[in-house]
Structures are given as C-alpha cells and as structure tokens.
Amino acid sequence: MKRIxxxxxxxxxxxxxxxxxxxxxxxxxxxxDGRQGVELMENNEIDLLLTDLMLPFVxxxxxxxxxxxxxxxxxxxxxSTSKQENIIMDAFxxxxxxxxxxxxxxxxxSLRVKRSLRNAD
Amino acid sequence: MNDYIKTVSNGELILHVNLFFSVFFSLVSLLLVGxxxxxxxxxxxxxxxxxKRREILSDFMMRYLFENPNDEQAIEAHQPQNNLQLxxxxxxxxxxxxxxxxxxxxLLRKLFxxxxxxxxxxxxxxxxxWYDVAQSIYISSELKLEEMREHVVKHxxxxxxxIRQQAIFYLINMAQENPISxxxxxxxxxxxxxxxxxxxxxxxxxxxxxxxxxxxxxxxLESVQIFALKMIAEYNQFESIGEILxxxxxxxxxxxxxxxxxxxxxxxxxxxERIEQKLPSEKASVRSHILRNLKxxxxxxxxxxxxGLIPETDYKNRVLHFNLANSLRKESKKxxx
Amino acid sequence: xxLYQIVEIANWLFLIFGIVICLGYTLAAIFSFLEIRxxxxxxxxxxxxxxxxxxxxxxxxxxxxxxxxxxxVTENVRSLLNLNYPNFEIVxxxxxxxxxxxxxxxxxxxxxxxxxxYHQFVSTKEVRGVxxxxxxxxKNLKVIDKKNGGKADSLNAGINCADHEIxxxxxxxxxxxxxxxxxxxxxxxxxxxxxxxSGGIIRVANNCIIEDGRLVDIKLPDTxxxxxxxxxxxxxxxxxxxxxxxxxGLLLISGAFGMFDKETVIEAxxxxxxxxxxxxxxxxxxxxxxREQKQKYRVGFVPDPLCWTxxxxxxxxxHRQRNRWTRGTAETLYIHRRMLFNPxxxxxxxxxxxxxxxxxxxAPIIEFLGIFYVLFLLLFSGIxxxxxxxxxxxxxxxxxxFSITALFFExxxxxxxxxxxxxxxxxxxxxVEPLFFHPFVMFAAVKGNIDLLRGKKKWGTMQRTGLTRQExxx
Numbered sequence: 001m002k003r004i005x006x007x008x009x010x011x012x013x014x015x016x017x018x019x020x021x022x023x024x025x026x027x028x029x030x031x032x033d034g035r036q037g038v039e040l041m042e043n044n045e046i047d048l049l050l051t052d053l054m055l056p057f058v059x060x061x062x063x064x065x066x067x068x069x070x071x072x073x074x075x076x077x078x079x080s081t082s083k084q085e086n087i088i089m090d091a092f093x094x095x096x097x098x099x100x101x102x103x104x105x106x107x108x109x110s111l112r113v114k115r116s117l118r119n120a121d
Numbered sequence: 122m123n124d125y126i127k128t129v130s131n132g133e134l135i136l137h138v139n140l141f142f143s144v145f146f147s148l149v150s151l152l153l154v155g156x157x158x159x160x161x162x163x164x165x166x167x168x169x170x171x172x173k174r175r176e177i178l179s180d181f182m183m184r185y186l187f188e189n190p191n192d193e194q195a196i197e198a199h200q201p202q203n204n205l206q207l208x209x210x211x212x213x214x215x216x217x218x219x220x221x222x223x224x225x226x227x228l229l230r231k232l233f234x235x236x237x238x239x240x241x242x243x244x245x246x247x248x249x250x251w252y253d254v255a256q257s258i259y260i261s262s263e264l265k266l267e268e269m270r271e272h273v274v275k276h277x278x279x280x281x282x283x284i285r286q287q288a289i290f291y292l293i294n295m296a297q298e299n300p301i302s303x304x305x306x307x308x309x310x311x312x313x314x315x316x317x318x319x320x321x322x323x324x325x326x327x328x329x330x331x332x333x334x335x336x337x338x339x340x341x342l343e344s345v346q347i348f349a350l351k352m353i354a355e356y357n358q359f360e361s362i363g364e365i366l367x368x369x370x371x372x373x374x375x376x377x378x379x380x381x382x383x384x385x386x387x388x389x390x391x392x393x394e395r396i397e398q399k400l401p402s403e404k405a406s407v408r409s410h411i412l413r414n415l416k417x418x419x420x421x422x423x424x425x426x427x428x429g430l431i432p433e434t435d436y437k438n439r440v441l442h443f444n445l446a447n448s449l450r451k452e453s454k455k456x457x458x
Numbered sequence: 459x460x461l462y463q464i465v466e467i468a469n470w471l472f473l474i475f476g477i478v479i480c481l482g483y484t485l486a487a488i489f490s491f492l493e494i495r496x497x498x499x500x501x502x503x504x505x506x507x508x509x510x511x512x513x514x515x516x517x518x519x520x521x522x523x524x525x526x527x528x529x530x531v532t533e534n535v536r537s538l539l540n541l542n543y544p545n546f547e548i549v550x551x552x553x554x555x556x557x558x559x560x561x562x563x564x565x566x567x568x569x570x571x572x573x574x575x576y577h578q579f580v581s582t583k584e585v586r587g588v589x590x591x592x593x594x595x596x597k598n599l600k601v602i603d604k605k606n607g608g609k610a611d612s613l614n615a616g617i618n619c620a621d622h623e624i625x626x627x628x629x630x631x632x633x634x635x636x637x638x639x640x641x642x643x644x645x646x647x648x649x650x651x652x653x654x655x656s657g658g659i660i661r662v663a664n665n666c667i668i669e670d671g672r673l674v675d676i677k678l679p680d681t682x683x684x685x686x687x688x689x690x691x692x693x694x695x696x697x698x699x700x701x702x703x704x705x706x707g708l709l710l711i712s713g714a715f716g717m718f719d720k721e722t723v724i725e726a727x728x729x730x731x732x733x734x735x736x737x738x739x740x741x742x743x744x745x746x747x748x749r750e751q752k753q754k755y756r757v758g759f760v761p762d763p764l765c766w767t768x769x770x771x772x773x774x775x776x777h778r779q780r781n782r783w784t785r786g787t788a789e790t791l792y793i794h795r796r797m798l799f800n801p802x803x804x805x806x807x808x809x810x811x812x813x814x815x816x817x818x819x820x821a822p823i824i825e826f827l828g829i830f831y832v833l834f835l836l837l838f839s840g841i842x843x844x845x846x847x848x849x850x851x852x853x854x855x856x857x858x859x860f861s862i863t864a865l866f867f868e869x870x871x872x873x874x875x876x877x878x879x880x881x882x883x884x885x886x887x888x889x890v891e892p893l894f895f896h897p898f899v900m901f902a903a904v905k906g907n908i909d910l911l912r913g914k915k916k917w918g919t920m921q922r923t924g925l926t927r928q929e930x931x932x
Contacts, residue, residue: 019187061595103222105222146852146855147858157881259503312649
C-alpha cells in the first residue's frame with residue numbers, strides 16, 4: 001500500500017484529502033504545518049508528498065527542498081492558491097511533478113496522484 | 122454613619138449630582154459585567170453546539186462527495202431543521218465550495234437544492250438588512266444560482282458599497298459571454314478592488330470570449346474608462362490603440378496617466394515622441410509617469426538631457442525629484458554609495 | 459473672594475471638564491460600536507483570496523528599523539518572509555547597532571554588499587552600506603547599515619531605499635498576522651478617494667506563545683502592569699481610534715504597524731527626526747498637506763488585530779515610554795498649533811487637534827493639579843472628607859465603567875482571550891487600575907512635560923526580554 005504525506009493547513013481540505021485518499025486505498029499521513037510535515041517526512045518512508053506552499057513555521061518551498069534532499073526521486077505534487085507564474089516556475093525548478101491550483105477538482109487530483117505514483121515506479 | 126448621611130443630604134447640588142452619577146456609573150458597570158459574562162457563557166455553549174453540528178455535517182458531506190452521492194436516506198436524515206442548523210449547513214457547504222471545483226462542486230449544488238437551502242437564501246436576499254442581502258448574493262455567486270439573477274441585478278447600483286460589490290461579482294461570476302456588459306448600467310465608481318476582482322474572474326473562471334474593452338472608453342464614469350484603458354493593454358487589444366490616443370489630451374490627469382501606461386504596455390511606437398513633447402507643459406504627477414516610461418527607452422545621456430527640459434521650479438517638486446533619482450539609479454550600476 | 463467661592467468655581471470647572479469627557483467617551487463608544495458591528499458583518503462574506511492571486515495588487519515595502527536586536531532579529535525577519543502577500547520586499551535598517559545585529563543577519567541570510575546607487579532623497583545620517591542576499595529564497599530582503607540616528611531617521615533611510623509605492627512601517631519585533639498585509643492594503647483599494655495611510659489594531663503580545671514568529675496561543679500576561687496595558691489598549695483601539703476613524707479625524711497610526719502611500723510621505727517631507735513622536739507627527743503633517751492642497755483623501759483604519767507587540771513590564775521602562783509619548787504629543791501639537799480650532803482643517807482642526815490638546819495632553823496635568831487642589835482643600839478648608847470621598851467615587855466609578863465598556867467591546871468583537879478565567883482576571887485588573895496604574899502613567903506624563911521644557915530629547919532604550927518562546931523540540 002502506497003503511503004502519501006499530505007501537508008496542508010486548511011482543516012477542511014486536509015480532512016477531505018485524508019478521507020478521499022484513504023478511500024482509494026492509500027495510507028495517508030497528515031500534517032497541518034510545515035514543521036510537522038518535516039518531522040513526519042524524516043520519520044517515515046513515503047511514496048508521495050502532497051503539499052501546500054503557504055504553511056506555518058516551515059513554508060512549502062523549504063519542505064520540498066528537504067524532501068528532495070532525503071529522496072531525490074520522491075514524486076511531489078504542490079497544491080496552492082497561487083497562480084503566479086514565477087512561483088509555479090520556482091516549484092517546477094525544484095523538481096516538483098505537478099502543480100494544482102486551488103480551488104481544485106478532487107477527482108482530478110486523485111488521477112494525478114495515481115499518475116505520479118505510476119511514473120515513479 | 123448618621124453624620125455622613127446628614128452631611129450628604131444637607132450638601133449642595135453638586136454633591137447630589139456627583140452621588141447620582143456614582144450610583145449610575147456603578148450600576149451600568151455591573152450591568153455590563155453581567156452582559157460580558159453572559160455573552161461569554163452563551164458563546165461557549167453556542168459554539169459547542171455549532172462545532173458538533175459542523176462535525177456531523179462535514180463527515181456526512183465527505184461520505185456524500187467521495188463515497189456515495191446517492192444515499193437518499195442519509196441526505197434526508199441530515200436535513201437542517203431549525204435556523205441554527207440552516208445557517209451551519211450553508212456555512213459548511215460554502216467551505217467546501219470555496220475549496221473544490223468540478224464534479225464535486227456539482228454535487229454540492231445538488232445537495233444545496235436537496236436540502237431546499239435556496240429558499241433560505243432567497244428569503245435572506247429580500248431582507249431589509251444589508252449584510253443579509255450581501256451575504257446571500259455572495260452565496261448565490263459561489264454556488265452559481267442562476268435563479269437569483271433577477272433579485273441580484275436590482276442591486277447593481279445599490280448605495281451600500283458591500284451589496285453593490287457582491288452584485289457585480291455575481292454578474293461576472295455567472296457570465297457565459299459579455300461578462301462586463303453590466304458596466305453599462307453601473308453609475309457608481311468602480312473601485313480598484315472591484316477592478317482586480319473582475320480581472321481575476323476573467324482570467325480564472327470565465328470561459329467565454331474576452332470582450333472588446335474599447336466600447337467602455339465612452340462610459341460616463343471615469344473609473345470605468347480607466348479600467349477599460351488598463352484592460353485593453355492587459356489583453357493586447359491593439360485594434361483599440363486609435364481610440365486610446367485622444368485620451369492623451371484628456372482634461373483629467375488620471376485619464377492621461379492611464380492612457381500613457383496603457384500605450385506603453387502595448388508598445389505603441391510613437392508614444393515616446395508624443396509624450397516627450399508634452400513634458401515641459403504637463404502637470405507634475407503626469408510628468409513622473411512620462412519620465413518613468415521614457416527612461417526604459419532612452420540611454421542615460423539622452424535621459425539626462427530630457428530632464429533639462431523641465432522648468433527650474435519643478436525641481437522643487439519632491440516627488441518628481443525622487444522618481445528622477447530612482448530612474449538614474451536603475452540605469453547606472455556604476456555609481457556607489 | 460472668599461475661599462468657599464473659589465472652591466465653588468473650581469468644583470464646577472472640574473465638573474464641566476468631567477462632563478465633557480463623559481459625553482466625549484459616550485459618543486466614542488457609540489461610533490466605535492457602529493464601526494465594529496459593520497466590520498463584523500462585512501467579513502462574513504468578503505474574502506481576500508482573489509487578491510492573493512492577483513499580480514495587480516500594489517507592491518509593498520516593509521520598513522523595519524532595528525537597534526540592538528541581535529537576540530531576535532533573524533527570527534523576526536523569518537516571520538516577515540512568511541507573510542501572505544503576492545509581491546513585497548523587506549527592508550531592515552540597522553540603526554548603528556552596537557551589538558551583532560548586522561553580523562547575525564548577514565550570516566543567516568547569506569547577505570552580500572549591493573553596489574547600488576542610493577539617493578539621499580530625505581536626508582539621513584550616513585548610510586554605510588546596503589546588503590542583499592545571494593540566496594534566491596531571500597531575494598526580497600534588503601538590509602541597510604547606517605550610523606545611528608533614531609527611528610525616524612532610520613525610516614527615512616528605508617524610504618530612500620524602498621522600491622515600491624506602498625510602505626509599511628513596523629517595529630521589527632512585532633508579530634504580524636499572516637494576512638496582515640492583505641487586510642491593511644484593503645482600504646487603499648476599496649475607497650473612492652485617495653487613501654494616504656491605513657492602520658489597524660495593536661495587541662499586547664506579552665506572555666503569548668510565539669513560535670517562529672507566529673502567534674500560536676494567546677495568553678494573559680502574569681504581571682499587573684502588562685494586564686493594565688491590555689485594558690488601556692482596548693480603550694485606545696476599540697473605542698478611541700475606531701471612533702476617530704468613523705469621524706475621519708484619526709491623528710495617529712501606530713508606529714508599530716502602519717501602511718502609507720510613499721509618494722505622499724515623500725511629498726510631505728518624510729519623518730521628522732527632531733521629534734520623539736514621529737509617527738503621529740507624520741500623519742498630522744500628511745493630513746494637513748492634503749487639506750492645504752484641497753485634495754480629497756482618506757485615512758483607513760482596519761478594525762482587526764493584525765499586529766502583536768511587547769509592552770513594558772517594568773515600571774521604569776513604562777515611565778520612560780509614557781514620558782516619551784507625552785513629549786511626542788506636545789511636540790507634535792506645538793509644531794501644528796496653527797490647526798487648532800482652525801475651520802480650514804475641518805474635523806482635524808475643530809475636533810481632533812483640540813481633543814488631543816485638552817484631553818490627551820492637558821488631562822494628566824489637570825488631574826495632577828486636581829490632586830494638589832484636593833489635598834489643599836483637605837488640609838485647609840473645613841469641608842467634610844465625605845464630600846471628597848463622593849467626588850472620588852464618581853471619578854473612580856466612571857473610570858471603571860469606561861474600561862468595562864472597552865472590555866465589553868472586546869467581548870463583542872474579537873474575544874481573543876478565550877479562557878473565562880482571563881475575563882475574571884481582567885475585571886480584577888480594571889478595578890485596581892485606576893488606583894495604581896493610572897496615577898503612575900499620569901505622573902510620567904507630567905514629568906514628560908517638565909522634561910520637555912528642560913530640553914530632554916532622548917528616546918531611552920527598551921530592554922527586550924524577548925517574547926515567550928516555547929521549548930523547541932531539538
């Protein structure tokens with residue numbers, strides 16, 4: 001069973017993602033801020049990282065950098081409110097797989113998660 | 122004790138006045154303290170009830186959205202029964218709506234109708250209280266409730282700013298084509314916030330054809346004209362350049378500035394000549410825009426010559442001075458502190 | 459004239475002063491209530507999210523002077539970097555710190571000197587260098603190193619260096635809400651007239667749990683002094699500033715967190731480094747200039763707690779602070795004395811300036827004289843002490859009522875002190891405050907005036923105890 005780490009500070013989104021991804025058969029770890037996200041990432045082997053950019057304590061970019069350091073092949077999907085091109089570019093330059101803007105389509109996100117995991121194998 | 126009472130009752134008016142006020146203040150204080158404690162207590166209780174209700178609803182809604190959208194029984198079971206439940210239901214649905222789009226959004230709308238919440242919103246839309254009206258328009262806008270349109274359109278020119286804004290946002294959110302045609306009916310100034318929102322909507326939600334902004338250059342409201350000038354440049358509507366040119370000579374300096382910025386963004390080739398001519402005679406605020414636009418094109422030397430065209434007295438104009446220095450700063454990296 | 463006649467007149471004068479204050483405060487309460495109520499209703503449906511995504515939002519330059527802040531400066535900068543806003547820069551001005559403030563910043567943020575033409579538009583003390591980061595993550599950070607010149611001088615240096623059209627002047631150790639910039643820029647966007655400045659509500663951060671520059675838990679301070687200041691801030695912000703904003707007569711935007719239109723600031727001449735009340739003086743000067751130019755404008759006020767700051771917890775430092783505030787107020791009022799009762803300045807001249815003169819500046823002096831007067835009467839007239847007791851009770855009960863009203867507004871609007879026991883503690887503080895805190899502050903104000911007359915010019919230093927940090931796990 002694949003393990004996904006979801007890092008997002010909006011409680012509604014977090015709960016929904018946890019529910020939906022669990023339902024699709026993934027194991028889901030959840031963090032509501034960047035610091036917790038780093039902690040969970042350090043202590044667990046994860047197969048995919050799904051994170052927001054605007055996070056308390058440790059922001060998304062730093063989290064992504066740390067994730068890439070630990071495992072350069074880890075697929076990462078960013079979920080963010082920003083539509084600014086430079087931010088999207090920055091994220092892709094860091095090696096992020098996919099960038100989804102909020103508000104998002106949960107079904108589409110789920111498809112992209114599946115695709116990213118498949119590509120990683 | 123009796124002595125004191127005697128002193129007081131035999132005292133002059135001023136003493137009595139003071140005594141009266143002391144008592145009055147003390148009583149009002151106690152009343153307020155009571156109110157504070159009561160408000161706190163009630164808030165706590167209400168919040169606990171609301172929290173519980175929200176948990177139940179959001180748990181149900183996740184199952185509804187992601188597991189089984191056809192569970193009629195469950196939908197019926199969670200039907201809001203009283204005012205508090207109605208309010209909470211609308212709140213929770215709106216939170217989901219804020220975050221999701223696509224099929225989930227459709228399901229949320231179905232649920233909204235299944236619980237007959239549109240009646241609740243319609244009722245609030247006709248309220249006498251401005252915040253109820255504004256909030257209802259907001260909900261209608263987010264949930265794309267077409268049937269509220271006739272009620273919402275009435276408020277496009279409301280004197281209450283919040284209602285007016287939400288009505289405008291509704292109209293642009295709902296538009297399939299001609300997204301800003303409502304501007305023809307608008308007679309109150311368009312604020313920058315509204316302009317940003319409209320543009321953002323057109324970039325993100327709107328899927329139709331981007332309108333020709335040139336037709337709004339003739340609008341009676343200056344703010345709409347400025348908006349049109351900005352948007353023509355944003356969407357590269359070069360065909361409208363001819364209509365922009367007259368604005369360089371407009372009576373209103375804000376329009377002249379907007380025209381200069383717009384033409385600059387559209388990279389109108391003759392812009393530099395035309396505005397350079399105006400440099401000596403223009404007003405200070407317009408001049409800074411002219412200089413800002415010219416410095417991008419000119420070499421440092423040419424630019425400094427240009428500055429020489431400005432009458433002596435204007436150097437006293439601090440803003441201009443600052444912009445000049447700023448321009449020089451960006452050009453010459455060789456100068457140190 | 460007989461003694462009793464003098465006493466009679468004096469009594470009535472004090473009473474009139476008192477009644478005017480009462481009426482003023484009642485009006486302030488009503489206006490403030492209306493503003494808070496409207497704001498609460500508005501935020502139910504207004505969202506700032508579209509602003510976040512927009513590149514059309516005006517860019518902001520945050521200016522933060524720093525003097526001897528080596529303990530916390532890098533953390534403060536980190537929290538500023540995490541603010542939610544599409545496009546902004548942070549300008550830290552190292553005002554000739556004697557400690558390692560600059561070194562710590564250079565090390566932590568990978569700074570290198572920037573060869574950059576720096577135009578001394580508003581003249582300041584010598585600038586020794588400007589630093590930018592080699593690291594792309596911190597590309598919006600700028601640090602200015604200059605010779606010591608005080609807060610106003612530093613802010614002017616920041617203005618000279620700022621890239622953007624809106625400047626946000628803050629105290630570097632303030633903790634800002636993540637969406638503070640989004641909320642504070644709103645008045646600039648939402649008004650039909652030009653907005654030259656906007657401010658918000660400042661809260662007391664003492665004893666709150668702050669982690670990585672973020673407010674995690676709001677707790678009531680342990681010391682009476684800090685709690686008394688909380689009540690004071692409630693009064694000042696929830697009743698004072700809101701009422702003035704309603705009347706468009708706001709004269710002061712807190713130096714801890716305020717946003718300004720840079721061009722207007724420059725046109726007005728920047729901060730005045732010769733006064734210790736530079737935040738108030740600038741706003742008054744800007745408003746005066748706009749009025750004299752007959753330009754329509756507005757000053758925005760956002761009734762939302764956006765900024766948390768540390769308040770003095772020792773009597774000595776509190777004295778210095780209030781002393782300085784009084785000198786600042788007096789200096790500002792003197793500089794702009796021409797506005798007093800001048801109909802040309804409308805609300806400012808006819809209401810705001812007179813209010814600040816008589817009820818902010820003069821009130822402590824009158825109170826002080828009042829105490830002497832009462833003592834004098836007690837000793838030399840044959841009037842029964844009970845009479846004084848009654849006067850005292852009237853004044854005391856009014857003071858308590860005013861504070862309780864402010865607490866009520868807080869309860870009605872934000873209820874940021876969640877635990878019920880906090881309310882009880884605050885009530886206890888309210889009862890004691892007029893007896894111990896207020897006389898002290900009044901005395902500091904009187905001393906401030908005396909010092910001003912004697913030519914004192916210094917700011918004095920504030921000892922930072924550092925905001926409470928939770929134990930960091932490894």
